Amino acid sequence: MAAPAEDGVKNKFARRDLLQQIEVDVQKKWDELKVFEVDAPDETSEKFMCTFPYPYMNGLLHIGHAFSLTKAVFAAHFNRLLGKKVLFPFGFHCTGMPIQAAANKLKRELEVYGSPYPIFPAGRPQPKEAADGTILLDDVGVTLQFKPPSSTGKKAIKAFNVLCKVKGGTWSQVVSVPPPDAETLKEAGGKVVCVAPVESGGCLYKVETILADGSKCPEGAESDEVSVDAAPADKKKGGAAGGKRIAKKILAKTGDAAFQWEILIAMGLKPEEITSFVDPMYWLDYFPPLGVRDLKRFGAPVDFRRSFITTSVNPFY
Structure with a gap:
């Protein structure tokens, strides 16, 4: 039998937990029915399209992305309720120097301080x-x-x-x-x-x-x-x-200044996994799928068949 204190904690969050479970169940149903996968209609119908500025994928999506994303999410859901054909594609920004610079920085750290378990100095007193x-x-x-x-x-x-x-x-x-x-x-x-x-x-x-x-x-x-x-x-x-x-x-x-190794650890990676990130191409395979995962959990009404990364690795872009 659970202690009274444990029962009190469970009861305190019962409504929250119920709402979150409903959210998960509905999102699962959306995924099974492919609600957000939209093809061109056979007949003339009112359409609505929204987009979101590509988030840069040198890490996980964060609360700043989520805050901005709520505007597009609301607009997409609202216009779908009006009966419109709603299209919401989503891209991930992977070009430019930040990923390359982060990979180079990590490579230098592991060369200087050791790999996969480096020995770092203490911070500046x-x-x-x-x-x-x-x-x-x-x-x-x-x-x-x-x-x-x-x-x-x-x-x-x-x-x-x-x-x-x-x-x-x-x-x-x-x-x-x-x-x-x-x-x-x-x-x-x-x-x-x-x-x-x-x-x-x-x-x-x-x-x-x-x-x-x-x-x-x-x-x-x-x-x-x-x-x-x-x-x-x-x-x-x-x-x-x-x-x-x-x-x-x-x-x-x-x-x-934070070591790149520390930044990746803070994202939940294990030391044994981090060595792969010295290759900038590995970042392109690792973070965008996690972005898709988090967007789905957030309830973003995105047609992920139309998801892409902005890099020459993706010839269609």
């Missing part, structure tokens, strides 16, 4: 800022946060060593932190958080990831330069500088 934009600072130092490596070659992480370099000096380890548990990492927005000392001369930080077998991940990128000053003088009272220290960024760099 950056000082954590409060809601008002000030850098968090206490008596120990500045609070840093950084993204852990997204892949470590299936090896466990032993520790994160934070290295610091005062302007003009050499790198030295200033703090070592163990890897956080999954819950702590989630609460911190997927970032590792630690406190490191900071000096007035301007400090740079980077992260060295130590793996369980004693090996290391490649070193990550350097942080923004962080400096700390005494509190400025209170001009109204004619006071001198002193009191609470203030941390500041000297020069802001760009944030972490």
